[in-house]
Amino acid sequence: MKRKNVDNEGKFNYTFSMKKNINQRGFQRISKKVMLWFTLAISLLIIFESGFLVHFPYWLHCTGFVLSLLFIFCGLFEFLFSILASSSKKEFIKRNWWNLIVFILIFATIKNFELSRFLALVREILFLLLLLSKKKSFKDFFAQPFASNPTRLLAMSFISIILIGTILLTFPVSSEMHERTPLVDALFTATSATCVTGLIVKDTPKYWSTFGKIIILLLIQAGGLGIMTFSVSIALIFGAKLGLREKMAMGEILEFPSVGQVGKIVKFIFKFTFIVEFIGMVILFFRWLPFFHSVKEALFFSIFHSVSAFCNAGFSLFSKSLTGFVSDPIVNVVMMLLIIIGGIGFIVVFELFRKEHFVKKWRFNRPELTVHTKIVVSMSLILIILGFILFFIFEFDNVLIHEGIGGKLMASLFQSITPRTAGFNTVNISQLKDVTLFMIIFLMFIGASPGSTGGGIKTSTFAILILAVINMIRSREDIEIFQRKIPKNVVYKAVTIVVVSGFIIIFGTSLLLITQKDSLIHLLFEVTSAFGTVGLSTGVTFRLSNIGKIIISMIIYIGRIGPLTLAYAVGRYSKKLKREYPDARVMVG
Numbered sequence: 001m002k003r004k005n006v007d008n009e010g011k012f013n014y015t016f017s018m019k020k021n022i023n024q025r026g027f028q029r030i031s032k033k034v035m036l037w038f039t040l041a042i043s044l045l046i047i048f049e050s051g052f053l054v055h056f057p058y059w060l061h062c063t064g065f066v067l068s069l070l071f072i073f074c075g076l077f078e079f080l081f082s083i084l085a086s087s088s089k090k091e092f093i094k095r096n097w098w099n100l101i102v103f104i105l106i107f108a109t110i111k112n113f114e115l116s117r118f119l120a121l122v123r124e125i126l127f128l129l130l131l132l133s134k135k136k137s138f139k140d141f142f143a144q145p146f147a148s149n150p151t152r153l154l155a156m157s158f159i160s161i162i163l164i165g166t167i168l169l170t171f172p173v174s175s176e177m178h179e180r181t182p183l184v185d186a187l188f189t190a191t192s193a194t195c196v197t198g199l200i201v202k203d204t205p206k207y208w209s210t211f212g213k214i215i216i217l218l219l220i221q222a223g224g225l226g227i228m229t230f231s232v233s234i235a236l237i238f239g240a241k242l243g244l245r246e247k248m249a250m251g252e253i254l255e256f257p258s259v260g261q262v263g264k265i266v267k268f269i270f271k272f273t274f275i276v277e278f279i280g281m282v283i284l285f286f287r288w289l290p291f292f293h294s295v296k297e298a299l300f301f302s303i304f305h306s307v308s309a310f311c312n313a314g315f316s317l318f319s320k321s322l323t324g325f326v327s328d329p330i331v332n333v334v335m336m337l338l339i340i341i342g343g344i345g346f347i348v349v350f351e352l353f354r355k356e357h358f359v360k361k362w363r364f365n366r367p368e369l370t371v372h373t374k375i376v377v378s379m380s381l382i383l384i385i386l387g388f389i390l391f392f393i394f395e396f397d398n399v400l401i402h403e404g405i406g407g408k409l410m411a412s413l414f415q416s417i418t419p420r421t422a423g424f425n426t427v428n429i430s431q432l433k434d435v436t437l438f439m440i441i442f443l444m445f446i447g448a449s450p451g452s453t454g455g456g457i458k459t460s461t462f463a464i465l466i467l468a469v470i471n472m473i474r475s476r477e478d479i480e481i482f483q484r485k486i487p488k489n490v491v492y493k494a495v496t497i498v499v500v501s502g503f504i505i506i507f508g509t510s511l512l513l514i515t516q517k518d519s520l521i522h523l524l525f526e527v528t529s530a531f532g533t534v535g536l537s538t539g540v541t542f543r544l545s546n547i548g549k550i551i552i553s554m555i556i557y558i559g560r561i562g563p564l565t566l567a568y569a570v571g572r573y574s575k576k577l578k579r580e581y582p583d584a585r586v587m588v589g
Contacts, residue, residue: 198314198535314423423535
């Protein structure tokens with residue numbers, strides 16, 4: 001009898017526990033639906049009131065104020081309820097750490113209610129994205145197709161961020177004069193920022209408000225870092241399950257060396273990026289603090305330029321870029337190091353700075369580096385030294401004529417590094433000689449290294465092409481470097497990338513010659529700068545018509561994803577012929 005009572009009590013507890021869990025799940029389901037519609041309503045209110053600077057009647061403004069407060073507290077209540085309902089509170093907080101941080105920021109900025117309300121909106125949008133990611137329909141119709149097609153994922157990632165940036169930059173709140181920015185100008189700016197180019201049609205420090213500058217900064221960070229790392233993780237975030245085939249494809253398009261290291265390298269990229277940008281920001285902050293009226297302004301300038309330099313974006317909050325610091329050693333050295341580190345490639349940096357090399361081997365003997373790293377480092381040094389010498393020779397008696405020998409050397413070195421997709425300048429580009437412009441065009445066409453924040457055909461591609469030419473002259477069949485043989489399919493990729501890239505630049509220049517009124521060298525310089533995502537300009541950008549802006553925007557986009565997509569397509573879909581034909585005799589040269 002006693003045992004029967006115990007069994008009944010156990011059944012009762014089990015049934016009560018089941019009902020409790022069902023009630024909790026039901027409440028969470030209802031609360032999520034309520035928060036979904038609530039988020040949409042508040043989003044529209046914030047967009048119209050803050051984004052478009054619409055002055056609502058007083059009663060409507062007060063209603064929005066009350067709803068916003070309710071919005072914040074509902075989100076907090078839902079978060080606390082989820083913690084209490086969770087079986088493992090520690091695990092829940094570990095999974096939702098971002099939620100906790102956002103709430104801390106919301107209540108820390110409660111005095112600036114507009115900012116608090118905006119942070120609350122950001123929190124709910126992230127919450128809804130995570131909610132959607134768990135739905136099977138979302139996985140099937142959105143995430144999985146992109147996961148199985150990396151080229152589409154790469155292209156659509158850029159397009160999505162560009163469109164979001166364009167919409168935000170058209171808001172009157174984004175401009176300093178609170179006027180609506182023309183769609184073409186907003187699109188051009190968003191494309192240039194997302195593709196880390198730096199070409200501008202509006203003077204960044206004068207035209208854009210603080211809000212607009214922050215949007216540009218976020219686009220730069222997303223374009224330089226997020227597209228490469230989030231392209232790997234976006235499918236996972238939105239619920240897709242990547243198999244071995246998808247991981248291998250993603251690893252190839254994003255220049256990851258092996259499937260097993262994808263996660264490890266992504267984590268390294270995040271940590272390394274923010275550490276380097278933070279160090280650059282701190283040094284620039286103390287150097288620029290005497291030049292500004294407030295600490296807040298100096299801090300914002302330092303953050304903006306550190307991120308822009310590391311991402312090789314070229315956007316500056318100084319109207320004349322860094323021409324005011326042409327002979328400043330601290331600003332020059334910091335910016336040059338940020339540009340080089342950001343442009344050399346994350347895979348190379350990962351190999352140079354990984355623990356076993358840096359700690360155990362670096363101090364005692366030369367670390368064992370891969371051929372890719374050796375090629376990238378060697379070619380980068382050669383191009384920097386070559387550009388430095390040529391710029392010094394060409395411009396010694398021109399734009400550098402009023403500088404001392406130290407200023408001449410510093411400016412020459414900076415202008416040798418910045419065409420490698422950085423876009424900053426310490427001298428007036430429009431006053432350079434044509435021969436110097438042509439030399440910079442050559443450097444911009446080569447660009448940065450694979451897997452970096454920069455563009456261009458890449459240093460390793462150019463190195464392989466040079467090696468192929470040398471081997472052809474020496475009548476050697478195999479390309480050998482650093483006691484290794486370069487596969488023929490890699491050589492084919494390099495040749496294809498160079499030829500197609502050259503064709504795009506020629507075609508783009510031809511279109512500008514038809515639609516714009518300017519000299520050939522200046523238009524060629526502009527197109528190459530756009531394709532290489534550099535950002536240097538002789539002043540043509542400000543004179544572009546709407547058609548010219550659209551052409552340059554398209555070239556910027558193609559230049560950012562073109563070579564990567566092409567390399568992936570050639571490598572993945574190449575097939576061996578099932579039959580062999582007799583050799584044909586064709587005369588060339």
